[in-house]
Amino acid sequence: MRGTLGSHDVNPLIYGSQAFLMELILTFVLIFVIFGVAVDRRGPGVIAPIPIGFAVVVDHLVGVPFTGASMNPARSFGPAIVSGAFGTQHLVYWAAPGFGATLASALYR
Numbered sequence: 001m002r003g004t005l006g007s008h009d010v011n012p013l014i015y016g017s018q019a020f021l022m023e024l025i026l027t028f029v030l031i032f033v034i035f036g037v038a039v040d041r042r043g044p045g046v047i048a049p050i051p052i053g054f055a056v057v058v059d060h061l062v063g064v065p066f067t068g069a070s071m072n073p074a075r076s077f078g079p080a081i082v083s084g085a086f087g088t089q090h091l092v093y094w095a096a097p098g099f100g101a102t103l104a105s106a107l108y109r
Contacts, residue, residue, distance in 0.1 A: 007079035008068030009087030016089045019067045020096045026059045027071045027100030035108040073097050 010019040033055040037048040044051070056071075063069030070076045076093035080086045 004085040005079050005083040007083050007085045007087065008070065008076065008093075009085075010089045010092060011066045014066055016092060019089060019092045022063055022067050023070060023092055023096035024100040024103070026063045026067075026069055027097040028104045030055050030059055030071050031101045031104035032108055035104065040108075067092065071097055071100075 010016060014022075030052075033051055037043040037051045059071060060069045063071075068076075070093045073094045076090065080090060
């Protein structure tokens with residue numbers, strides 16, 4: 001097999017701490033929107049996929065140039081295992097989404 005099969009790495013122009021913060025914020029936004037529109041009974045219900053899709057699009061527009069906008073450890077881990085391309089700061093893609101999701105769940109009421 002050739003290539004990285006969808007695995008990604010941090011842009012070399014940013015620091016690992018910046019990448020960690022970026023992935024944390026991207027995941028926070030996505031999970032917060034999911035809680036607001038799909039989990040909360042006060043949410044819009046049937047049209048919940050539309051705001052969730054918008055959150056994913058915005059997250060990707062912001063995050064892809066810097067970190068690849070993973071927002072999901074499984075999205076990073078699977079391709080890395082299959083291709084063997086873990087990158088230099090792959091821990092960012094496993095830890096930051098967990099912290100971002102935890103923060104979103106703690107702050108959502």
